[in-house]
Amino acid sequence: MKLKIAMIGVGLIGGSLALCFKGKPGVSVMGYAHLPELKDKYIASGVVDDATLSLEEAVQDADFIFLCVPVGLLESYFQKLAKLPLKKGCIITDVGSTKASIAACAEHVRMTDAYFIGGHPMAGSERAGVDAASAVLFENAYYVLTPSVHVPEEAYSRLSELLAYTRAQIVRVEPLLHDDIVGAISHLPHVIAVALVNQVREYNESNPLYKMLAAGGFRDITRIASSDAIVWRDILLSNREVLLGLMKDWNSQMSAFTDMLEQQDGEGIEEAFRQAREFRSVLPERRKGMISSLYDLYTDVQDAPGMIGKIATELGANDINLSNLEIIENRVDVPGIMRLSFRQEEDMERARTLLASLGYQVWV
Ligand SMILES: NC(=O)C1=CN([C@@H]2O[C@H](COP(=O)(O)OP(=O)(O)OC[C@H]3O[C@@H](n4cnc5c(N)ncnc54)[C@H](O)[C@@H]3O)[C@@H](O)[C@H]2O)C=CC1
Ligand SMILES: O=C(O)C(=O)Cc1ccc(O)cc1
Structure with a gap:
């Protein structure tokens, strides 16, 4: 019997996961496409064994269902799955960058035959779509799983075993804690990068020298500002409460710098740089994942x-x-x-x- 994996959404993350699974012994990967042109594209790009426009066909007899759509669509797909006939013991998981809202949704929508285990592969890029998919995207990255207490250990183990194909390291985290941490290390940095690029974009309107000279460091720290607008709209709105708190703290950090500049506090500026360098130097070296560089x-x-x-x-x-x-x-x-x-x-x-x-x- 083949192990059937259904990918709902075959973009950067869904496509990369599909590439990790496709061709493995006894595995077949079925992609669900919501538009006819995408169905052909998924098949032509070779990331899935087959693709369909029918959600019911995609998930029929599937052992694993991966929801790889923007976070704002997760809940509606979850509700749709709850109404479809699923294989007994089937595992539904997602790859969304926020975990609390989908966990709350799974608590409300009880499934009889399937288990839900939230997931977040903490690797990616500013690119989007199936053309950006890569079989090695998750290698050495962390892959967060957020099983609820209702999920049997056996189901958690089955998913972990499948995810071994990604060569990522699985970590178990509570959904709320996940959103706090990932808010600070990923969501806030994306906001800052976008705000910074837009600030310079406005200056550039009056003098194109800004753009011309904005190579090197500016490009490096703003790479993530090129991320997909829909994907990030959904992430920020989904983690809104956490982000509002983080932005308050960010504003305090900015105010501290403003004060130091106003008071010409050189020592304070030096100390801020020293503290930042010290903390940065103990970050995991070159591990792929959030804000990883190329x-x-x-x-x-x-x-x-x-x-x-x-x-x-x-x-x-x-x-x-x-x-x-x-x-x-x-x-x-x-x-x-x-x-x-x-x-x-x-x-x-x-x-x-x-x-x-x-x-x-x-x-x-
Ligand atoms: N971009 C990144 O680096 C990372 C993203 N994630 C999460 O992965 C999920 C997917 O993001 P990406 O793969 O980056 O985005 P993407 O834009 O590359 O892929 C999204 C896929 O969903 C499909 N889709 C859009 N609307 C749909 C609909 N109504 N019904 C069915 N499919 C639909 C798109 O056609 C595309 O195949 C998001 O929830 C995101 O938060 C997680 C880790 C990293
Ligand atoms: O491009 C980068 O460095 C990223 O930060 C990619 C990324 C985006 C979203 C995630 O939830 C996880 C990783």
Whole structure:
């Protein structure tokens, strides 16, 4: 008997999970698409074994159902599943970035044949859609599970065993605590990044030098401001109470800096930087996950259109996993710079050696 996994929503996260499961012994992955063009796309992109426009068909006889849609849609899908015939013992899980609201919903909607275990793979990127899916997205990341007391250990173990295919590390956390912590380390930083980019965007309207000079550090700390608008609207609204508290604390942090500047308190500024550096230095090093960075490699490009294909082909032919590729034309003295981003340091190093051996000038 095949193990059937239904993916409801096959975007960055659903597609990446599907890639982790597809092709494993005895496993079949079925994608549910809410639009006809997406059904064809899911099949064509090869992340699922099959896809359907019928939710009922998608979940029929499924052993696992993964809800991988924006957080604002979770509750309605949960309600729909409660009305459909499900396989006895079926496990429903989600990947939403907030956990308290879906846990509360699962408490109210009791299912007879299925168990719900909330989940949150704490890895991702600013990209969206099935084209951004990757089989290695969750490697070494944490994967939070939030089972309620009603979930038998046997069901929790079954889900944990399946998730071993992601090579993520499972951690069990209470939903409310999850939302407090992830609010501070992920949701608030996204708000700050977006606000900062928009602040500079407004300055840029009166002087385009802002945009021209905004390379390096500004780009790095605002990468997450490019995240999907719908996904993030839902996350912020779902974690609204927590975020309102966090923003108060953020405003206090900003006020403290304002005071130090007004009073020309150099010692205070030094101390703030020292404390931040000390805490940052004990953060897990280069672990993939929230606000993880990419490994970037740069090369000069003389003839961008031809070069892009050539470089990407060379990397592909050598099995080097490229995560992103971009032409940055912010230098006046050269035609352009190509930024190649990798999720794995090893891929970046291999690309560096390969491109250098092919005569490209490369630097990190
Ligand atoms: N983006 C990230 O880095 C991470 C996101 N998450 C969570 O994962 C979930 C999915 O996010 P992503 O994969 O990033 O977004 P995405 O935009 O890449 O994927 C969302 C998927 O849901 C589908 N969808 C949209 N409306 C739908 C509807 N009405 N019915 C059925 N499917 C619908 C889309 O077609 C797409 O396939 C969200 O709940 C998010 O909070 C969790 C960890 C990381
Ligand atoms: O791109 C990044 O660094 C992220 O922070 C990705 C991310 C987004 C949402 C999540 O719930 C978890 C991870």
